Amino acid sequence: MxxxxxxxxxxxxxxxxxxxxxxxxxxLLTTTQTVQTQVQQEQQALQVIGSTVNDFPSTFEKAYQDDxxxxxxxxxxxxxxxxxxxxxxxxxxxxANTALTDANNTLTKLNNQPSEDMPQAPLxxxxxSLKLAKLDHKTLVSYYREMLSAEDDFFAxxxxxxxxxxxxxxxxxxxxxxxxxxxxxxxxMTANLTTVTSQNAKLTKAVKTMHD
Numbered sequence: 001m002x003x004x005x006x007x008x009x010x011x012x013x014x015x016x017x018x019x020x021x022x023x024x025x026x027x028l029l030t031t032t033q034t035v036q037t038q039v040q041q042e043q044q045a046l047q048v049i050g051s052t053v054n055d056f057p058s059t060f061e062k063a064y065q066d067d068x069x070x071x072x073x074x075x076x077x078x079x080x081x082x083x084x085x086x087x088x089x090x091x092x093x094x095x096a097n098t099a100l101t102d103a104n105n106t107l108t109k110l111n112n113q114p115s116e117d118m119p120q121a122p123l124x125x126x127x128x129s130l131k132l133a134k135l136d137h138k139t140l141v142s143y144y145r146e147m148l149s150a151e152d153d154f155f156a157x158x159x160x161x162x163x164x165x166x167x168x169x170x171x172x173x174x175x176x177x178x179x180x181x182x183x184x185x186x187x188x189m190t191a192n193l194t195t196v197t198s199q200n201a202k203l204t205k206a207v208k209t210m211h212d
Contacts, residue, residue, distance in 0.1 A: 024115050025210040027106065028123075032204040034103045035126070039133075039193050039200070041096040046193075048089035049144075050186045052082050053179045057172050064168065068161035073151075090144060097137050104130045119206030126203045129196040136189040143182045150178040 056079075063072050063079050072079040104127065111123050154175045158168060 024110055024113075024118060025207060025212070027110060028118075028207040028210075029204065031103050031106045031110075032126075032200050032207065034099060035130070035200045036197065036204075038096040038099045038103065039196050042093055042100070043190060043193055045089040045093035045096065046186050046190055049086055049093070050183055052086040052089070053147075053182060055082060056179070057176065061168070061172070064158065068163070071159075073155045093137075097134075100130065101134065104134070115210075117210050119203060119210070122199065122203040122206045125199045126196070129192065129199045133189070133192050133196050136185070136192050140182070140185045140189055143178075143185050147178040147182050150175055 059078050059082050060072060063070070063077055070077070073083065074080060107123060107127055107130070110118070111120070111127060114120055154171055157163075157171050163171075
């Protein structure tokens with residue numbers, strides 16, 4: 001019986017090692033799929049935010065001409081629908097960012113517990129691109145909140161039917177500066193999310209070569 005004990009210990013060690021590798025591979029594949037899905041969600045949300053921002057000036061002007069005394073921000077109409085659509089997209093963006101943060105945490109833990117055949121280099125590149133994407137998100141949120149504040153000022157300044165066309169155009173021009181800054185950040189974030197997608201695809205391919 002004593003002769004079998006060392007053999008059993010070796011077998012147990014090998015089993016634990018194989019299980020750990022298999023578990024890592026499964027976790028990596030699941031997490032890279034999450035990254036892919038959530039990045040796509042962020043890109044779609046950014047596209048909607050950008051398009052609604054671009055559509056706002058003309059949508060507002062048309063609605064204002066139809067009824068200058070209307071509460072365009074709150075009354076059910078084209079302007080409110082546009083704002084609601086953008087708000088929903090931003091909510092989707094925030095949800096995807098939370099999921100990406102969780103995925104990043106999982107990848108970081110796996111990176112700190114490497115196995116013999118773990119693709120360390122592509123994993124590190126994904127973690128770097130995710131870190132930059134997180135910084136992009138924080139910056140975009142700051143621009144978004146400043147834009148919301150500027151919109152509040154805009155709606156207050158254009159309330160009522162006694163606003164001249166010149167004043168209206170001035171207010172829209174000022175608001176467009178915030179929209180332009182937000183759009184620039186959207187472009188930056190979209191470009192970096194494309195990098196995340198590319199690095200994540202390379203990691204996924206490498207993970208599939210890990211031992212089964």
